[in-house]
Amino acid sequence: MSESAQEASADLDALVATGLAGLVPRPFRVDRSRRETADTVTLTLAPVTGGSLEFAAGQFTMLGVPGVGEVPISISGDPTWPDALQHTVRDVGGVSHAIASARAGDVLTVRGPFGTGWGVGDGEGGDVLIVAGGIGLAPLRPALLELLAHRHRYRTVTLLYGARTPQDILFAEELAGWRGRFDLEVELSVDYAPPSWRGRVGLVTALIASVAPEQTLALVCGPEVMMRFVTTELLHRGVPAGQIRLSMERAMSCGVGLCGHCQLRELFVCLDGPVFRADRVLGLMAVEEL
Template identity: 60%
Template sequence: MASVTALEPGGTTTSGRPDPMVPRPFRVRRNRRDTTDTCTLELEPADGVPLPWHPGQFTMLHAFGIGEAPISISGDPSRSDRLEHTIRNVGSVTAALVAAEPGTVLGVRGPFGSGWDVGAARGGDVVFVAGGIGLAPLRPAILEVVADRASYDRVVLLYGARTPEDILFADDLRAWTERDGIDVEVTVDNGQYAWRGRVGLVTHLITRAGFDGARTLALVCGPEVMMRYAAQALSDRGVPPARLRLSMERNMKCGVGLCGHCQLRELFLCVDGPVLGYDRLAPLIFRAEL
């Protein structure tokens, strides 16, 4: 993809605040291939001005001349000078993003939306439940816990992928288990003869995982059907609805609550979400027509 060098940093509104509709130029530092269809882009601001963000938030990532897509931030929250996004190639915009070579300039709007607020779990247990690329939005919250590990009691990560080849962040999974005292359980839908690990649904791991539901903050990200079953299983283990948080995906365009593409009854998921408590979501996500 060609570099765009003439673009100035994002414009401002009449109030003097940056205009959230104007993308800021970020340069690709590194593009790491994670799996056959997924890459992690490491971006740095072309103007050198850091972009603070919270785990769970997303940006609108703009491939110039093609379009933009909402993509969660997957990197280390202590590094506001670097922005990582883990992207699966499913269509025109994501194909352009995963093909972006070092030096390419992309546009970034945001960060947008609500965060996981994993710090609310200090003094208790934390359970992360991830399905497929859903591990990417959870990774910053896991890194936040790792950086302050002593403040949390039991920390559990339950992760399901389609096949062993689709497992993301294998080095992290090893370090979190061996170095950081996180109880990591990985399962795949389809494992060939060389796979020695678990086969089956990630939601089944919830039943016997070691955590105390009443003292747990549970953070869940993955396909919506998986999140529904996970939320049910976590509720059955005694996790209170307000301490059970899901990250919701809907088509999004503006990112600032104007266009209505991501509306879920009274909620605009780009500003009220994407991370929402099960106390607010339960009446909505079990209704197929919403």
Template identity: 55%
Template sequence: MREPTGAPPPGANPYIPVPFRVSGRRRETADTVTLRLRSPSGDGLPFEPGQFMMLYVFGVGEVPVSASGAPRRAGILEHTVRAVGPVTRRLVALRRGDWVGVRGPFGRGWPLALAEGFDVLIVAGGLGLAPLRSALLQILAQRDRYRQVTVLYGARSPADLLYRLDLSRWQQRPDLELRVTVDRADERWRGQIGVVPALIAQVERHFEPARTVALVCGPEVMMRFTVRELQKRGVPDDLIYLSLERNMKCALGLCGHCQFGPAFICKDGPVMPFSRLAPFSEIREL
């Protein structure tokens, strides 16, 4: 009992960020930017779609951000960041060549192996498209492993839509059904108006509920209504996966901030099947 473990080998300290440099920067919306990060050593941090990294700005602090790029590009990461707090404001202001510390990847990602041979229904609200973009890029790279693939995406307004280039490419693919909606239109918007969960009724013929894996990420209220719509149509709770967001200080399961009932979102999530969340899903302020 006295010596549960020896001191860990040097270099194994999980609190220490790995150096990266900003190699590209794309403005998505007024307050949101996608950063491309490159490791000077060329070694990446191989991740699974749905996992997240802790991004550190020198002297300011660290925040958890989902990986939003393609997972199999050595040494390159993509993260979409919205300016909300002190750290994210500095992240979106970074320029090409700037230094960023990265720890990760952390947590459990989307169940893409489980979804093979199934219909895949992706439901994203707002910035929730970021972790799902990574999943979709991987699915499209191995498109023949999946049955029908449907993407439903909602943003507050046309100006809040992320990944416009991707959206127009995805729109043209015959092997992908994409529906986009906004809460509030502007005069140029020709698309749908309304909330994302309402789109599910429109794509019923694109998925067979019992053979569907649903991947959902967005604001909690949007996810709650999405789960109800999916349940109504018979998608099983253990095939509805949600990605949750909580305050995180360590991402190692040690700081205690990200607890949701018995789960630590950083290690048991961020992606979890609704069947595990269901007992606590109606409890406010958990």
């Protein structure tokens, strides 16, 4: 083989190896399945072989069931303790039903982690405001855990969480613990509640109290309409759009920008996102059926 042919062959081997690493899954065993709500569980996974999955808060994986299929699911675990890979999965479709039904000992497949993270560290020295709606708390839990792991580096840390009903509140025990902390402000609100509910009822935006706009990094995740509404409120309060980060969701098949499904105009949500600066996606979110 000539020198250039050898080079070309080495280049090809490298390309193929990188490609296969992203597109061929690894088997992970379910260590534990914890029921969060009627339709949502948190799975703790460990690799069948090989090392644990290092990830950044806000990233996702393509989580699959052999013979059924895969879907993009945010990692909901602790980025400072990647040995336990956690996903909080809502049973809303064929594949997610199969995943949510997995029991301890079952084997799932994992590709990733993929996508951009929250960039929590960018908020160091300032205030961090987390606004979550519904299942949107799952991808924000790693951000909060990272903040708490390095709590002294930040000024105020606030979690505002809107859920549908008191029964739909995720991580309920952990939330109770967070509410008891003196270095963390936690407010939650539900859309529907019986009179026995002592908490707040209303939209999550109503929870936004006074902010120091220039010093605030806002991390927002929830249904797109909720994120638009929260962003409008934060902009109204003077938080620069560049300091508001949103986690977008679109259909995904490959997770690495090759299949085309997740395109939001020029953006590949899987690759350029899922976490975007608000000023990058606000205009795109305004276009119907984009």
